[in-house]
Amino acid sequence: MAMPHFWEHMVGSDHAPMALRADWQEQMRRAHDELGFRYVRFHGLLCDDVGTLIAEGETLFYSFFNSDRIFDFLLSIGMKPFVELSFMPTALASGDKTVFHYRANVSAPKDYGHWSVLIRKLVAHWVERYGLAEVRDWFFEVWNEPNLEAFGSGKQQDYFTLYRYTAEAIKSVDAKLKVGGPATAANAWVDDFIAFCAASDLPVDFISTHHYPTDAFGLPGDDTETQLAKSRRSVLRDEMREVRRQAGDRPLYYTEWCTSSNPRDPMHDEPYAAAFVVKTVMEANGLVKGYSYWTFSDIFEENYFPSVPFHGGFGLLNIHGIAKPAYRAFELLHTLGGGLLPTEGAHPTVDMWVVGGVQSVTVLLTNYGLPRHPIATETAQISLRTERAPTAVTIRRIDADHANPKQRWLEMGAPEYLNAAAVAELNAASRCDPEPQPFAFKAGAVGFDVVLPPLSVAAVTLRFAVPPGD
Incomplete structure (x- = not known):
């Protein structure tokens, strides 16, 4: 799609x-x-x-x-x-x-x-x-x-x-x-x-x-x-x-x-x-x-x-x-490509989309619930069918402990006015850098688990070598 x-x-x-x-x-x-x-x-x-x-x-x-x-x-x-x-x-x-x-x-x-x-x-x-x-x-x-x-x-x-x-x-x-x-x-x-x-x-x-x-x-x-x-x-x-x-x-x-x-x-x-x-x-x-x-x-x-x-x-x-x-x-x-791939599975608070291209596929996950609605940390078990082993798999996270500068600002004492050093520190806390994601490849599938705290986003990107002739 x-x-x-x-x-x-x-x-x-x-x-x-x-x-x-x-x-x-x-x-x-x-x-x-x-x-x-x-x-x-x-x-x-x-x-x-x-x-x-x-x-x-x-x-x-x-x-x-x-x-x-x-x-x-x-x-x-x-x-x-x-x-x-x-x-x-x-x-x-x-x-x-x-x-x-x-x-x-x-x-x-x-x-x-x-x-x-x-x-x-x-x-x-x-x-x-x-x-x-x-x-x-x-x-x-x-x-x-x-x-x-x-x-x-x-x-x-x-x-x-x-x-x-x-x-x-x-x-x-x-x-x-x-x-x-x-x-x-x-x-x-x-x-x-x-x-x-x-x-x-x-x-x-x-x-x-x-x-x-x-x-x-x-x-x-x-x-x-x-x-x-x-x-x-x-x-x-x-x-x-x-x-x-x-x-x-x-x-x-x-x-x-x-x-x-x-x-x-x-x-x-x-x-x-x-x-x-x-x-x-x-x-x-x-x-x-x-x-x-x-x-x-x-x-x-x-x-x-x-x-x-x-x-x-x-x-x-x-x-x-x-x-x-x-x-x-x-x-x-x-960073996503332009095509949605079909997925299977359902959960009350976890949603998943797979967005693909020739050289990369991203598995995008959220764990979202409205205020005062039930939500807990969940582990998403992902199996992605593919005949090619990925050359690299990385994850980027947004949650209470990642890309969350407000939390660092609160830890600083919630200052109303920021000097240059504080701005630099909060900019660093806001970063959403990729980290290695462990995975296994066998029997025509890539498998990995992603832990999703409440109110979180995770994007797992799998990169593949360019097929011969492409």
Whole structure:
């Protein structure tokens, strides 16, 4: 079975001004180079702090300089923008409702004609600057989570009106530019959105939505651990299957997902996240075109900009650029080949996938359970049928004792501020280096055992000599 690296299509970030920071850019370059991410999506490209549109009296002033600086950088490192068109410039806003620490205006435009002019001018500017062929490779997503009152009215019809004006403005620049939505939280509105666009003869080049395993689980006021305890082990896979059915033959992109929707979840920094990431990604194969983890970095200020090195932020990298276990999970996934091989066997908490190529095969294992659900150390006994003896077998691990810098930080006394020596020590603790894996080869099979502690990942790679004539 083919396994394209759909999880590398894109990754999430905070909001646009963060992309002008040198440390954000350094981490973005690293995530692209080491994990293979190709697009990045962030909020707030149209917010006042980017300066895209401002007003002095009745006069509107357009300034695309800051957005150009962001996109210039992305293109310079081999990445592209997945353009989320949000939020509302104050000059166009019909109200003063805001969200997040940076006070993004989430009200509807007071004049949809002026909104259309902004979108058309901005997209035409990018076509002129970067070339039509380049911008046709981008994605234009209309708004963010419009079904939530936090990001607007929460009413379908208001979003549908916004989508109509936005899509028509984009297509007026070039009919082959890609526009889509509804960019909803919790897989909402997909059927209704497709039906509206069909009835209104509006383009939908892709479907986008979001989900988290904490969505709609537990009771109001429950903490994240309780929400997860009341979730289901493969809930995101089950939801994807249903949305895949709704989307029909349209490309489906999840433009946000994570281990939880809590921006201060301790498990984001722990091996739990690595096991969840690997299991969830592997279960998504064949269902989506892109699966965008939220987010690649803790350089993030929706609530406030933190100083604590491990504060439960969404990022794969912390504020110092130290790789968390989830980062190492994506690193292991990046090394995989492009084909899944059939497997046999089942276990309540242990999952296994075998990914093969001509010169190497990787056996990828997780031991994952939701909080407060039964889980224990398990020994996986692997038998891999092959006529060739491997030339080398190695294992890489992520668990409480491997690639777990937060544990070392706690042992250091959990300092809020790190000096260079502490950063170096934690970087060393975050490494996920290969180690020799004992094995036996006989009777046309390679056999080995892997001990899997709770909430762990192990990747066993078998390397083979190139067959004669290849």
